[in-house]
Amino acid sequence: MFVRINTDSALRPNSLRDLGMTSGSNALISLSEFSYKKGTEIYGEKEPADYVYQVKLGAVRSYKLLSDGRRQIGAFHLAGDIFGLENGGEHRFTAEAIVDTHVRLIKRQSLEIVAESDAMVAKHLLSMTTNNLQHAEDHMLLLGRKTSLERVAAFLLEMDKRLTAADVMALPMSRRDIADYLGLTLETVSRALSRLHELGILGFIGNTQRQIVLLDRDQLAILDLQP
Amino acid sequence: MFVRINTDSALRPNSLRDLGMTSGSNALISLSEFSYKKGTEIYGEKEPADYVYQVKLGAVRSYKLLSDGRRQIGAFHLAGDIFGLENGGEHRFTAEAIVDTHVRLIKRQSLEIVAESDAMVAKHLLSMTTNNLQHAEDHMLLLGRKTSLERVAAFLLEMDKRLTAADVMALPMSRRDIADYLGLTLETVSRALSRLHELGILGFIGNTQRQIVLLDRDQLAILDLQP
DNA sequence: CGCACAATTGACTAACGTCAAGCCGCGTGG
DNA sequence: CCACGCGGCTTGACGTTAGTCAATTGTGCG
Numbered sequence: 001m002f003v004r005i006n007t008d009s010a011l012r013p014n015s016l017r018d019l020g021m022t023s024g025s026n027a028l029i030s031l032s033e034f035s036y037k038k039g040t041e042i043y044g045e046k047e048p049a050d051y052v053y054q055v056k057l058g059a060v061r062s063y064k065l066l067s068d069g070r071r072q073i074g075a076f077h078l079a080g081d082i083f084g085l086e087n088g089g090e091h092r093f094t095a096e097a098i099v100d101t102h103v104r105l106i107k108r109q110s111l112e113i114v115a116e117s118d119a120m121v122a123k124h125l126l127s128m129t130t131n132n133l134q135h136a137e138d139h140m141l142l143l144g145r146k147t148s149l150e151r152v153a154a155f156l157l158e159m160d161k162r163l164t165a166a167d168v169m170a171l172p173m174s175r176r177d178i179a180d181y182l183g184l185t186l187e188t189v190s191r192a193l194s195r196l197h198e199l200g201i202l203g204f205i206g207n208t209q210r211q212i213v214l215l216d217r218d219q220l221a222i223l224d225l226q227p
Numbered sequence: 228m229f230v231r232i233n234t235d236s237a238l239r240p241n242s243l244r245d246l247g248m249t250s251g252s253n254a255l256i257s258l259s260e261f262s263y264k265k266g267t268e269i270y271g272e273k274e275p276a277d278y279v280y281q282v283k284l285g286a287v288r289s290y291k292l293l294s295d296g297r298r299q300i301g302a303f304h305l306a307g308d309i310f311g312l313e314n315g316g317e318h319r320f321t322a323e324a325i326v327d328t329h330v331r332l333i334k335r336q337s338l339e340i341v342a343e344s345d346a347m348v349a350k351h352l353l354s355m356t357t358n359n360l361q362h363a364e365d366h367m368l369l370l371g372r373k374t375s376l377e378r379v380a381a382f383l384l385e386m387d388k389r390l391t392a393a394d395v396m397a398l399p400m401s402r403r404d405i406a407d408y409l410g411l412t413l414e415t416v417s418r419a420l421s422r423l424h425e426l427g428i429l430g431f432i433g434n435t436q437r438q439i440v441l442l443d444r445d446q447l448a449i450l451d452l453q454p
Numbered sequence: 455c456g457c458a459c460a461a462t463t464g465a466c467t468a469a470c471g472t473c474a475a476g477c478c479g480c481g482t483g484g
Numbered sequence: 485c486c487a488c489g490c491g492g493c494t495t496g497a498c499g500t501t502a503g504t505c506a507a508t509t510g511t512g513c514g
Contacts, residue, residue, distance in 0.1 A: 064368045072368040087357035092364055116346060126353045130314035133356060136363035137301055137319055141291045143370035144299040144410030148502065175461065183371030185503055190462055375470070402493065412471055417494055460511075467504070477494075484487085 032105045036097035042084070045094045049086040051105045055079050058101025059172040062093035063180065073181040075135065076173060078162055085128060099172050143183045151182040152192035259332045263324035269311070272321045276313040278332045282306050285328025286399040289320035290407065300408040302362065303400060305389055312355060326399050370410045378409040379419035 033056065036042055042053065045064060053060075060077040074093055077083040084095060086108075115122040142151055155178060159171060171178075175186040182189065260283065263269055269280065272291060280287075287304040301320055304310040311322060313335075342349040369378055382405060386398060398405075402413040409416065 064364070066368070066372060070372040072371040074364055074367055087354055092361060119343060119346070119349065122346065122349050122353070126349070126356060127314055129353060129356050129360060133360045133363060134319060136360060136367060137291070139367055140301055140363060140370055141293070141299040143367055144407075145293060145297040180371075186461080187463085187504080188502055191502090194462070401491095413493080414472080414495085415470060418470095421494070455514100457514085458512095460509100462507105462509070464507085465505090467502105469503085470499105470501080472499070473497090475494105475496085478492085479490105480492105481490090482488085484485105 034103055034105055036101045036103065038097055038099050038101075040097050042095040042097060042103070043091050045091055047091050048089055049084060049091045050108055051084060052082060052108055052111060053077075053084045053095075054082045054104040054106070056102040056104055058103075059098040060095050060101060060103075061098050061173065061177055061181075062095050064093060071180045072183070073177060074139075075132075076177075076181065078172075082128060085125070085132075087129070098177065148182075148184055148188050148192050149195065151184060152178075152189055153196065155182055156196075261330055261332055263328045263330065265324055265326050265328075267324050269322040269324060269330070270318050272318055274318050275316055276311060276318045277335055278311060279309060279335055279338060280304075280311045280322075281309045281331040281333070283329040283331055285330075286325040287322050287328060287330075288325050288400065288404055288408075289322050291320060298407045299410070300404060301366075302359075303404075303408065305399075309355060312352070312359075314356070325404065375409075375411055375415050375419050376422065378411060379405075379416055380423065382409055383423075 036058075042060065043049070043051075055077050057079060059079075060081075060083060061073050062075050062077065062083060063071050063073040065071050075083070076098070077095075084091060086092060111121075111125075115125055142154055146154065163171075173181075175189050179186040179189045184192075263285075269287065270276070270278075282304050284306060286306075287308075287310060288300050289302045289304065289310060290298050290300040292298050302310070303325070304322075311318060313319060338348075338352075342352055369381055373381065390398075400408075402416050405411075406413040406416045411419075
């Protein structure tokens, strides 16, 4: 059973519209923009969460560190995604730009004030938090119980769903980032990619390495590895 | 550096009061109670989420399954905890009673109706979801990056914080449950417990096996293994 | 063009999983 | 009341997967 998983939907669920920003309430929200160079920190874990961010262009990683340097990336934030939304006053992750990244900033306080009176906005805040929760729950299953091959395949599927800008899927993050997202080492990720390479090549489209990747449960994705 | 981590706080943050249930709004919420025998299912993954639950007595496990039976427990719910709160209409976990368990039921619909008009209740729903999210985020770090010994020690610390009914900490869940929570096998959990046993014994109080367990970051817990 | 960094690949190691045997506590029924 | 059996736990021997260390190739950028 071969299924093309590439979707054509251009927008992720996390857009500003989803915060309930209609033309009317927009005026109340303080919006501004900022750019971060590749590798720079946007905010640190335990810093006060004064702003909520939306990726305009680029990609961001959110991670936690252990004292000895072990790193767990909790999520990648791609164009359209909102991140840094905390209920308490502190960020629970460190966020860094993976590549040069443009973000839109929203003052958390102004958002809270609007949410206080506007049930629609409040509802959307809850819905976004629930989406983050659901992602984390699924990721716990991956981290706790899946093999390296399953993890990498699941990662490719996730990215395929989210990075459908064009025909070519170019991953913005390094093997190390992928490894720290999947609870593996970069070597294991590389080996898994090589194995998937051998296993499921279907063919090539143009000069891109468009491929078929098999999954554990006869699922399947058409996607591209590094162009 | 030896620190006694046993806290005296009797109540977990997730009480009904935290839903904003004051004497006034109580009337609007339909409350009832129910009992589940050890091992029985409370709800299944993907079932419609008509009720929210609060543990009155006992313990509950929430888990996801892979098609081949691999299981990941996402959380244990102990006395006072609220679980089964979903934003979408479907449960994302299966919930089972670990021991004979009494729960309080709240109709989700009635809760939503109240939240619509009462910003306080809405805020508490968001806060509870955020707490769940935070737990999942911390658990991702554990599952992705901690050693078996660190996982078991972290688990004991977590239970120590939450199960402070008396001096004795009796774990309601089996080694298999612990293993599926920590992304390990029951044998690895057992070995880790044995190693912690050897390492950090302080002494015994009465006939309970009260012990000192060392952690990676010179943290420490006083707790009891199976009485 | 060459340098620096990223990715791949191989050889070996360590950690955790698997399989299996035996123990312990507990409930049940003779 | 005790023997038996069952399930849960521990422990040991061994297997497998992923991690570590290292050499090599590939790639983008000044």
